[in-house]
Amino acid sequence: MENDAVAVTVEYRLAPEFPDPYPVEDCYAGLVWTSDHAEELGIDPTRLIVAGASAGGGLAAGIALLARDRKGPALAGQVLIYPMLDDRDNTISTSQIDGEGIWDRSSNVMGWTALLGERKGTDDVSIYAAPARATDLSGLPRTFIDCGSAEVFRDEDVAYATALWQAGVQAELHVWPGGFHGFDMSAPDSVLGKKMISTRSQWIAQLFNS
Template sequence: MRRPPFDPELEAVLALVNDQIKTITPEMIPVLRAAGNQAEAVNDMLQAAGVARRDITIPGHEGAPLKATLYARADRAGTGPGIYQLHGGGMVMGDATTGVSHFLPWIVEHNAVVVAPEYRLAPEFPDPYPIEDCYAGLVWTAENAVGLGIDPDRLLITGASAGGGLAAGTALLARDRDGPRLIGQLLIYPMLDDRDATVSTQQYDGVGLWTRESNLTGWNALLGKRRGTDAVSPYAAPARATDFSALPPAYIDCGSAEVFRDEDVAYATALWHSGVQAELHIWPGGFHGFDILAPHTAIARAMTTARNAWVARVFSD
């Protein structure tokens, strides 16, 4: 099948790391989890930015204890906005340090506090554990906002990839359960649709950083035999939602050369059709996670600049 080409700078990066990119299969999950700890590099990034972290325990689904990490400026004083950050990892891996480069500038520039929970992962904890953990953590964050130095009227939810899908699902839950009020949902190349029916998922089958098979591995781990059937909740796969009204304003970005492109465009369109404000950026030739893997490229810098500008506008309203 013909597909949009990768951006030339990004294609050169892919060529350099091609031997290290593996399609994720179920048996690889334990290995990837063991290899995924980047604590030393993250600590160096935090120190350079003047950001401190503190690990805490918060209640998850049914009161289960969850590890969470608080991030704030080391010299922080006063009250600022809050960011509820849900990490990526295909529903099967990742932790509270995953994607730290996304939210570091928002801490430094806006005096924000980030709360990053470690929701329980599939397949050991299939749906509804991850989404219910995420919602429970959001409720805890809102209830403890003042003590955390968070302005309760300026709480933003965000996540990338699987975390973006969980952020969208958590925003739906918050609306439907009359839960915490959110000023926005920042969905970074979100993982929204379990049905594997879009053109883009077929175009990027076996090519790129996150392939169709890897995507199916994640959804199958989360949903098991329910994947692709009518038994899937819209909170687990937000593309399944039929009512998008009364949701917080959204920012959605994605590459044109990746699996999630079409479902992300469809989600933004559904928000617009329901009268919800949404800003959508599809970056030409971008593969999944290119801003993390190749932050030096022109297109990655443009993506980051646009995203950070939206955060600044939301926090200033």
């Protein structure tokens, strides 16, 4: 496998049948299990990273916060691929991407409502469910964030990268011009899709080899 890496995926329980905190707690349990079994899995425990796309990107960010706050497994990095981070639906990009594309504002509202129910948009939302709500991002691992310029998550992803920098965290951000949500998967052979995938892969390779 590329980078001689071991990938562990978690079959976490899904909302709305299993709302927050089930998904992020399931994923965190997967991280702890992986760390505890690193030797038998052939994993270097000093090079553990979490990664996820879209809602999975939000879960990866939540896992990193949980690992920091619970003094859990030390992470070498987090890869947040157009992550879903903010339940409050108040950015410019959410209003711009409304009725357009495969994941628009209405899709986003539906997704957050499934996860949080009536708590969506209120003060009763955990930073582990919606990492954009975190006011302290210090102590997080090196971070890679990418998204498209034409997607709902653009502004919250840029804001999260900015907050990471402000907290002294090393972060790399890419906003791909004209990219829509998930374009690297739906158009992987496009010039932009290839560039997005290649840039992300290079960051991971550099992290593992540093």
